[in-house]
Amino acid sequence: MPFRVDNPLAARLLADPEMAVALKPFMAGPASVKDLALAQGLSLQRAHYRVGLLMRAGLLRPAGIRPRRGRPVRLYRAVDTDFRIPRELVPEGVLRALEGARSWQEEWARALEAHDPGYGAVLRVFLNEEGLLEFGGEAEPDLLAEDFPPLVNLWSAGLHLRREEAKALQRELLALYHRYAALSPARKEEGQARYLVHLGLAPAPQ
Structure with a gap:
């Protein structure tokens, strides 16, 4: 209990x-x-x-x-x-910060600022290749380049999915998270670093 x-x-x-x-x-x-x-x-x-x-x-x-x-x-x-x-x-105040994930967002912003001191100077709103509206920085970096750190910040204005497709996405996101969470040991090992992870999926208000 x-x-x-x-x-x-x-x-x-x-x-x-x-x-x-x-x-x-x-x-x-x-x-x-x-x-x-x-x-x-x-x-x-x-x-x-x-x-x-x-x-x-x-x-x-x-x-x-x-x-x-x-x-x-x-x-x-x-x-x-x-x-x-x-x-x-x-x-x-603690509850609002927790529910808004403020502490994680601030830590994420510090991590990105350490990599790119100019981060946040310009807000970019654009239509991506899939036809979705995205919000980001002035220039879109090559996220998968070897010299770019393992950073992702993706907020989409909306995926249009059937409910069964959204449930499949939900299951895949959680399975992917748990797959990598299982690699995280109880104590820090050499060569490891702590990473912030945010997963979000919700039906948009009508």
Whole structure:
């Protein structure tokens, strides 16, 4: 049965993507502060701070120790892997940012700006080869060029599909995401980088 959150601090942390993702290593099993730091590329100081907050909020519990030479390592575990938060416990500003994916959008924009410092200077609205209206930058880069980073930002003004076609697209998008999500390990490995992914599909208002 999902864990029902009744603690305002826990609600605020779970609604904050940066803090909620810190719970992930501890959902998979007992983990240490260092495990969190390695999994998410954090300093030990920042990892200690996040673990302390999660403990105060009642989202982590002690899970024993890991023996080693010298001082043993404390382990922690998430109290659950599924949480239900009453909306009234989430601050309105946090809720709006979460529902609008504001934090992810800002991080995506920073990533693109790092690759192309001129990004966003001009808005381009154009009809693409498929006859769909697109919004983007002044120049359309060669997205598939080897020297172009794995970045995609595509918003279409609308696909015209029958319901069964839209359901097929929905299934394919989710299957593709889960296929690559399965490659993501519990901890960060050499040569890996974290990527932001956004999938969206909805019937347009009539």
